[in-house]
Amino acid sequence: MPIRGLSACFGLVVLVVSACSGADPDDGATADPSATATGEPTRGGTLVAAIDSDPGSLNPAISTSGGTHTASELLFNGLVELDEQLEPVAELAESWEVLEDGAVYRFDLRNGVTWHDGEPFTSADVKFTFEEMLLELHSRTAASVGAALQSIETPDPDTVEFRFREPYAPFLLQLGVTEAPILPMHVYEGTDVQENPANIDPIGTGPFRLESYTPDSELRFVAYEDYFKPDLPYLDEVVMRIIPDPGNQVVALEAGEVDWLFGAPGPELELLRQAGGFGFFETAVNPGGSNCIMTVSFNLERPMFQDVALRRAIGTALDRDQFLERVLFGQGRVAEAPISSGIPFAHAAGLEGMPQFDAAEAEQLLDEAGWQREGDGVRTASGVDGVPDGTPLAFDFLHFPSFEAYGDLVRAQLGEVGIEVELVPLEPPVFAERVFTDREFDTNIISYCNGADPEIGVKRMYLSSNVGPVPFSNSSAYRNPDVDRLFEQARTTVDLAERGEIYRELQEQLVEDLPYLWIVETESGRVFTDDCAGFGPAGHFAETAYCAS
Amino acid sequence: MSDIAEVAAEGLATGPVPRRPRLAARVLRTPTGVVGVLITLCWLAVGVAAPALAPYDPFAIEGSALGPPSAVHPLGTDALGRDLLSGVVWGARTSLVVAAGVAVLALLIGTVVGLVSGYLGGWLDDVLMRSTEVFQVLPRFFLALVVIAFFGPGLDRLVLVLGVTSWPLLARVVRAEVFSLRHREFVDAARVHGASTSRILVREILPNALPPAVALLGLVVAQVILIEASLGFLGLGDPNVTSWGALASEAQRFLRAAWWLSVFPGLAILLAVLGLNLLGDAVTDAASGRR
Numbered sequence: 001m002p003i004r005g006l007s008a009c010f011g012l013v014v015l016v017v018s019a020c021s022g023a024d025p026d027d028g029a030t031a032d033p034s035a036t037a038t039g040e041p042t043r044g045g046t047l048v049a050a051i052d053s054d055p056g057s058l059n060p061a062i063s064t065s066g067g068t069h070t071a072s073e074l075l076f077n078g079l080v081e082l083d084e085q086l087e088p089v090a091e092l093a094e095s096w097e098v099l100e101d102g103a104v105y106r107f108d109l110r111n112g113v114t115w116h117d118g119e120p121f122t123s124a125d126v127k128f129t130f131e132e133m134l135l136e137l138h139s140r141t142a143a144s145v146g147a148a149l150q151s152i153e154t155p156d157p158d159t160v161e162f163r164f165r166e167p168y169a170p171f172l173l174q175l176g177v178t179e180a181p182i183l184p185m186h187v188y189e190g191t192d193v194q195e196n197p198a199n200i201d202p203i204g205t206g207p208f209r210l211e212s213y214t215p216d217s218e219l220r221f222v223a224y225e226d227y228f229k230p231d232l233p234y235l236d237e238v239v240m241r242i243i244p245d246p247g248n249q250v251v252a253l254e255a256g257e258v259d260w261l262f263g264a265p266g267p268e269l270e271l272l273r274q275a276g277g278f279g280f281f282e283t284a285v286n287p288g289g290s291n292c293i294m295t296v297s298f299n300l301e302r303p304m305f306q307d308v309a310l311r312r313a314i315g316t317a318l319d320r321d322q323f324l325e326r327v328l329f330g331q332g333r334v335a336e337a338p339i340s341s342g343i344p345f346a347h348a349a350g351l352e353g354m355p356q357f358d359a360a361e362a363e364q365l366l367d368e369a370g371w372q373r374e375g376d377g378v379r380t381a382s383g384v385d386g387v388p389d390g391t392p393l394a395f396d397f398l399h400f401p402s403f404e405a406y407g408d409l410v411r412a413q414l415g416e417v418g419i420e421v422e423l424v425p426l427e428p429p430v431f432a433e434r435v436f437t438d439r440e441f442d443t444n445i446i447s448y449c450n451g452a453d454p455e456i457g458v459k460r461m462y463l464s465s466n467v468g469p470v471p472f473s474n475s476s477a478y479r480n481p482d483v484d485r486l487f488e489q490a491r492t493t494v495d496l497a498e499r500g501e502i503y504r505e506l507q508e509q510l511v512e513d514l515p516y517l518w519i520v521e522t523e524s525g526r527v528f529t530d531d532c533a534g535f536g537p538a539g540h541f542a543e544t545a546y547c548a549s
Numbered sequence: 550m551s552d553i554a555e556v557a558a559e560g561l562a563t564g565p566v567p568r569r570p571r572l573a574a575r576v577l578r579t580p581t582g583v584v585g586v587l588i589t590l591c592w593l594a595v596g597v598a599a600p601a602l603a604p605y606d607p608f609a610i611e612g613s614a615l616g617p618p619s620a621v622h623p624l625g626t627d628a629l630g631r632d633l634l635s636g637v638v639w640g641a642r643t644s645l646v647v648a649a650g651v652a653v654l655a656l657l658i659g660t661v662v663g664l665v666s667g668y669l670g671g672w673l674d675d676v677l678m679r680s681t682e683v684f685q686v687l688p689r690f691f692l693a694l695v696v697i698a699f700f701g702p703g704l705d706r707l708v709l710v711l712g713v714t715s716w717p718l719l720a721r722v723v724r725a726e727v728f729s730l731r732h733r734e735f736v737d738a739a740r741v742h743g744a745s746t747s748r749i750l751v752r753e754i755l756p757n758a759l760p761p762a763v764a765l766l767g768l769v770v771a772q773v774i775l776i777e778a779s780l781g782f783l784g785l786g787d788p789n790v791t792s793w794g795a796l797a798s799e800a801q802r803f804l805r806a807a808w809w810l811s812v813f814p815g816l817a818i819l820l821a822v823l824g825l826n827l828l829g830d831a832v833t834d835a836a837s838g839r840r
Contacts, residue, residue, distance in 0.1 A: 325614065401784045425702070
């Protein structure tokens with residue numbers, strides 16, 4: 001019986017784990033990062049991609065789940081995508097104007113776009129999708145655009161106009177298929193959008209349409225013959241096969257059963273490199289969002305963590321190179337600033353206040369902060385504000401089960417300097433409730449995805465108005481009026497260089513206060529058979545792909 | 550899971566079992582028994598002496614990432630650079646703690662229920678046996694899963710949930726023994742001498758009814774070790790103690806890159822369970838007079 005139980009539950013656990021760890025595509029950058037097949041794109045053929053969990057829903061407008069987005073983005077389009085340089089490129093919108101210093105955005109929609117069922121695409125679809133889905137149920141877009149938007153007007157079927165209360169700078173960066181996919185009004189109007197059958201039998205405008213969906217097994221997509229981009233897609237068919245275990249995905253790739261993996265464990269990647277016959281590229285664009293930073297939160301409502309000296313000592317005790325090397329196997333970078341290096345204009349490199357690893361200095365900082373150590377044991381308080389003398393320097397560390405390696409390393413590294421860490425693995429929904437609703441934790445680790453603009457995924461971590469029950473908001477309960485003001489200022493500044501200056505000032509303040517520790521920026525390594533080429537890293541990874549055989 | 554135990558229980562329940570004074574000697578006379586005893590003793594010793602035997606702290610970063618077995622790290626290191634030998638040694642201690650806790654609980658409950666039910670009989674017997682059946686059909690593994698899902702991972706609750714679900718077979722075996730013993734001459738003699746019920750139960754019947762239950766306990770404990778390892782493998786073990794199952798689970802990600810991570814924890818689980826099963830079989834055979 002244990003064996004049967006084991007495999008039955010294993011499916012469940014893998015599903016949950018992969019839902020939060022995932023490694024897949026997303027918005028932005030349709031490029032050709034690593035062309036390995038030779039010659040001109042050939043037409044036809046089938047591409048088989050491995051995905052690690054059943055998507056459940058195929059509606060990317062009402063969820064930010066990585067599984068859902070991975071499996072559904074081929075079916076849809078946003079208004080504007082981003083190229084490799086994060087420059088906006090036309091998608092469903094043919095052109096656009098930014099008016100009134102960035103408070104009004106007017107989009108001229110492409111003519112002749114049709115839904116997979118033949119109905120024409122119009123501005124009403126855009127308005128409907130924003131109002132009924134994105135601003136209600138897509139957590140990132142609802143939090144950023146939703147908070148600033150005043151109205152959406154559709155003067156005619158080819159024009160849509162977004163009016164903000166004040167200038168809103170990053171809007172063009174948030175209109176890709178990940179942050180703002182457009183869904184058909186004629187299918188959803190007058191229904192409960194969360195229960196609509198189209199959520200598993202979707203109608204989109206994208207390069208592929210859904211042919212069949214066999215839960216827990218595979219999804220088949222066929223090329224949409226009336227796709228609005230001429231000549232695309234090249235492939236006839238894309239199959240997504242659900243293979244939960246990353247090790248098995250690699251075996252399937254080697255056996256030729258699968259052509260494309262969204263990610264592979266570092267050491268396996270190395271073996272594939274040595275074997276030859278595969279193409280690779282790394283990307284920071286991921287399913288839950290792009291430009292993610294693994295971030296340690298301190299619960300600033302706990303007396304112990306109100307002292308910035310302790311937070312700085314902990315930051316100094318953490319050897320972040322080891323995280324990059326042993327947890328990520330080099331797939332990523334050490335985080336050098338609170339804002340990801342994937343947002344070049346806002347990333348502030350070379351901040352002096354950023355804690356750097358130095359075990360001896362950490363010990364000294366701990367001594368000075370009043371945490372004394374005898375021998376090799378756990379440190380105890382003596383003369384720390386708000387903490388009774390003799391309190392051991394021990395705290396819990398909440399994490400998703402899939403992030404256990406981070407916890408193991410934090411425990412080992414802090415153990416060296418006399419800090420005791422107790423790991424508490426929690427499934428994502430339980431984690432969210434305990435951290436953001438109950439606030440029952442000392443420290444935790446979260447993958448905060450910054451997105452293409454700080455407005456999308458950075459601001460939510462720091463605003464004092466954002467402490468509270470919304471999942472993945474301000475986990476540390478950090479409150480600083482100066483920081484609030486700077487974010488406000490950055491949001492309404494349209495000039496990119498000026499915004500960059502504001503973000504630098506902001507990050508200087510953040511590394512001084514250290515409400516969080518920014519550990520590593522994560523990337524995942526895509527792998528594919530070198531018979532194929534032309535992949536994008538993103539949701540439309542197969543739009544421009546082609547295979548030789 | 551209970552097939553073996555069930556068969557063993559039947560074997561024990563049928564036929565009168567007179568007291569055999571030199572059970573241990575008879576167990577050691579068979580090769581199965583010798584191997585079983587050796588492996589089990591080994592596991593016990595490693596578990597008890599883990600702090601002295603483990604070369605490093607099982608959680609500390611001591612070497613390079615994914616280092617193969619070497620002189621410094623005889624079983625290699627894991628992805629974070631932790632010593633695997635230390636992990637396996639401390640894992641033995643974890644499995645031992647769980648197994649011992651469950652064994653004590655199960656033996657205690659099973660013996661009391663079996664004695665009372667078998668000796669007093671009547672409506673009490675009915676009630677106790679029906680409730681035994683209820684516990685017997687509880688799927689232990691899933692119950693453990695549910696408890697851990699609700700209360701979080703921890704050895705204490707694991708011992709508790711497995712302990713209170715592992716006793717029914719023991720109770721039934723003890724009850725069957727008591728049935729066959731309660732009207733034997735030496736019991737009647739005690740009764741005629743005016744001994745109290747509790748004295749008869751504890752002094753006359755218990756020593757004779759216990760050996761078959763102890764034999765069965767080996768098999769029950771082997772199952773407990775498997776359950777503990779399975780939970781660890783599913784990532785539901787306590788991450789603050791090292792467990793063989795958790796080690797094997799982590800190894801999956803590096804199945805081809807680092808064979809040692811899967812092989813050694815797997816071997817440890819295999820050996821411990823094999824040893825206990827061999828021992829249980831040997832004791833069962835010896836106690837029921839079979840060879």
